[in-house]
Amino acid sequence: MSRYKTFHKMLLGSGMLLLVLVLFGMARLQAKASESADLVAEGKQIFRFDTFGDQDFWGGQLKLHQAIEGEQFGGVGDGVSPATALAVGLKVDVDALPESLQGQLKRGKVDLNDPAVTLALLKLNAVVGVTGFFNTDGSLSAMGIQCALCHSTVDDSLAPGIGHRLDGWANRDLNVGAIIALSPDLSPLQTLLGADRDTVVSVLNSWGPGKFDAELVLDGKAFNPQQITDGVVTGTNVSGATLIPPAFGLAGVNLHTWTGWGSIPYWNAFVANIEMHGKGNFFDPRLDNAAQFPIAAANGFGHIQTPPDEDLITSKLPALHAYQLSLLAPLPPDGSFNAKAAARGDALFEGKAKCATCHVPELYTEPGWNLHTPSEMGIDSFQADRSPDLMYRTSPLKGLWTHTKGGFFHDGRFATLLDVVDHYDTLFSLGLSNREKSDIVEYLKSLGDAPLQTPKDDD
Numbered sequence: 001m002s003r004y005k006t007f008h009k010m011l012l013g014s015g016m017l018l019l020v021l022v023l024f025g026m027a028r029l030q031a032k033a034s035e036s037a038d039l040v041a042e043g044k045q046i047f048r049f050d051t052f053g054d055q056d057f058w059g060g061q062l063k064l065h066q067a068i069e070g071e072q073f074g075g076v077g078d079g080v081s082p083a084t085a086l087a088v089g090l091k092v093d094v095d096a097l098p099e100s101l102q103g104q105l106k107r108g109k110v111d112l113n114d115p116a117v118t119l120a121l122l123k124l125n126a127v128v129g130v131t132g133f134f135n136t137d138g139s140l141s142a143m144g145i146q147c148a149l150c151h152s153t154v155d156d157s158l159a160p161g162i163g164h165r166l167d168g169w170a171n172r173d174l175n176v177g178a179i180i181a182l183s184p185d186l187s188p189l190q191t192l193l194g195a196d197r198d199t200v201v202s203v204l205n206s207w208g209p210g211k212f213d214a215e216l217v218l219d220g221k222a223f224n225p226q227q228i229t230d231g232v233v234t235g236t237n238v239s240g241a242t243l244i245p246p247a248f249g250l251a252g253v254n255l256h257t258w259t260g261w262g263s264i265p266y267w268n269a270f271v272a273n274i275e276m277h278g279k280g281n282f283f284d285p286r287l288d289n290a291a292q293f294p295i296a297a298a299n300g301f302g303h304i305q306t307p308p309d310e311d312l313i314t315s316k317l318p319a320l321h322a323y324q325l326s327l328l329a330p331l332p333p334d335g336s337f338n339a340k341a342a343a344r345g346d347a348l349f350e351g352k353a354k355c356a357t358c359h360v361p362e363l364y365t366e367p368g369w370n371l372h373t374p375s376e377m378g379i380d381s382f383q384a385d386r387s388p389d390l391m392y393r394t395s396p397l398k399g400l401w402t403h404t405k406g407g408f409f410h411d412g413r414f415a416t417l418l419d420v421v422d423h424y425d426t427l428f429s430l431g432l433s434n435r436e437k438s439d440i441v442e443y444l445k446s447l448g449d450a451p452l453q454t455p456k457d458d459d
């Protein structure tokens with residue numbers, strides 16, 4: 001009896017102990033979960049607002065802020081009105097605007113041709129991807145750019161170009177080249193490229209909306225002499241710029257960029273240092289190859305060093321990575337594709353059309369080393385040759401419907417998804433009928449992995 005009681009007590013005791021352990025464990029798990037939520041929240045701030053100190057380049061060196069404010073406010077030229085800013089694809093975050101201003105905008109009571117309004121928007125931190133730095137007299141002292149400049153857009157909820165932020169979406173309206181070409185001082189780029197201002201300006205203006213040439217400052221190659229698809233020359237001296245890809249839906253994908261330069265954190269460090277001109281550290285001895293990357297090799301771009309206490313990039317890479325991984329590819333709106341045709345397209349994608357051999361569902365790229373040679377893809381090697389592995393990366397396809405402007409493949413050579421499918425039909429002799437091709441297109445339009453982000457107030 002007493003033994004039984006002791007046993008009973010022991011049982012109760014150990015039960016209590018177990019409960020304590022479980023509760024303790026749960027608390028720890030919860031702490032862990034909130035730690036990673038914090039990391040994602042921190043990454044969101046960085047993605048949207050961190051310039052990594054790049055205002056010393058965009059403002060300090062190119063003096064782009066002077067062109068924005070115009071002579072009237074101590075800069076140069078006419079200044080950039082909101083109408084001009086919107087026309088070159090810059091976006092305005094409606095959630096950063098006070099309600100009174102939202103109302104005035106809705107009623108057409110804001111003069112969108114007045115550069116002073118652009119300055120007011122910058123003061124409100126409402127221009128997506130651009131930060132203005134102000135003097136005490138209200139004029140600009142510098143400006144910097146963020147990841148969100150190219151990899152975010154807005155949902156146009158208030159007006160075209162003005163709405164809630166959509167992080168990770170490629171801004172295919174943004175004319176990066178035309179914006180940079182406004183800079184009063186292009187000498188840093190002239191020196192790097194060994195070209196005069198007119199040449200640099202004509203290269204920048206050759207990019208067009210939705211494109212940027214990340215390799216230009218490595219190899220100085222501005223134009224593809226011959227764009228070739230399926231053995232046919234489809235263009236000569238085509239701009240070397242590539243389309244801005246989305247920065248969502250990338251979890252699980254090994255190599256990134258059109259030509260597979262590296263992982264997400266590799267490319268984040270590359271961009272923040274080499275393209276945005278933030279202050280950090282970057283190491284990649286592949287850029288010492290002077291035959292392939294003459295400008296990068298001569299300027300030591302593979303060995304960028306900043307003392308730890310002045311490094312504004314490295315410590316932010318983990319949070320930035322976490323945030324990018326959290327960005328799912330949005331599902332298309334209801335009714336934007338034919339569901340029955342898409343289901344037939346799905347079967348073709350995985351069967352007769354052989355798409356899934358490379359675009360493996362649910363990643364839609366190869367798990368593993370996701371690269372292919374230009375000849376495998378039936379296209380010229382110009383852009384592949386500008387990267388370390390000389391190949392093209394199998395594009396992840398989720399969220400395709402969000403970036404139909406500007407075309408498809410790295411240089412946008414295919415205007416429509418049907419053009420893409422036609423190319424594969426020729427390249428792999430698939431023998432697809434017209435109906436099969438359009439079924440595959442409907443399937444491509446259906447891909448995504450999360451409900452459409454419904455923006456919240458804190459978003």
Ligand code: HEC
Nearest residue numbers: 146147149150212214243244245256257258259268271272
């Ligand atoms: C000036 C426009 C611009 C800015 C600013 C920019 N990017 Fe990009 N991003 C591009 C372009 C263009 C590419 C494609 C480059 C290539 O393939 O050579 C790209 C590629 C990427 C990719 C690869 C996507 C994929 O499909 O694999 C990621 C990830 C990325 N950028 C993240 C970032 C982050 C993070 C920042 C801020 C630190 C940033 N980008 C800033 C234009 C930009």
Ligand code: HEC
Nearest residue numbers: 258353354355357358372392393394395408409410420424
């Ligand atoms: C041998 C591997 C391979 C096969 C098979 C393949 N793809 Fe691709 N796909 C790629 C690569 C690599 C790219 C990137 C090409 C580039 O950037 O120039 C790509 C790009 C694309 C794009 C453009 C994405 C964008 O963001 O612009 C679409 C759409 C696409 N493929 C659909 C398909 C369909 C549909 C099929 C089947 C009919 C298919 N692919 C078969 C490797 C493949």
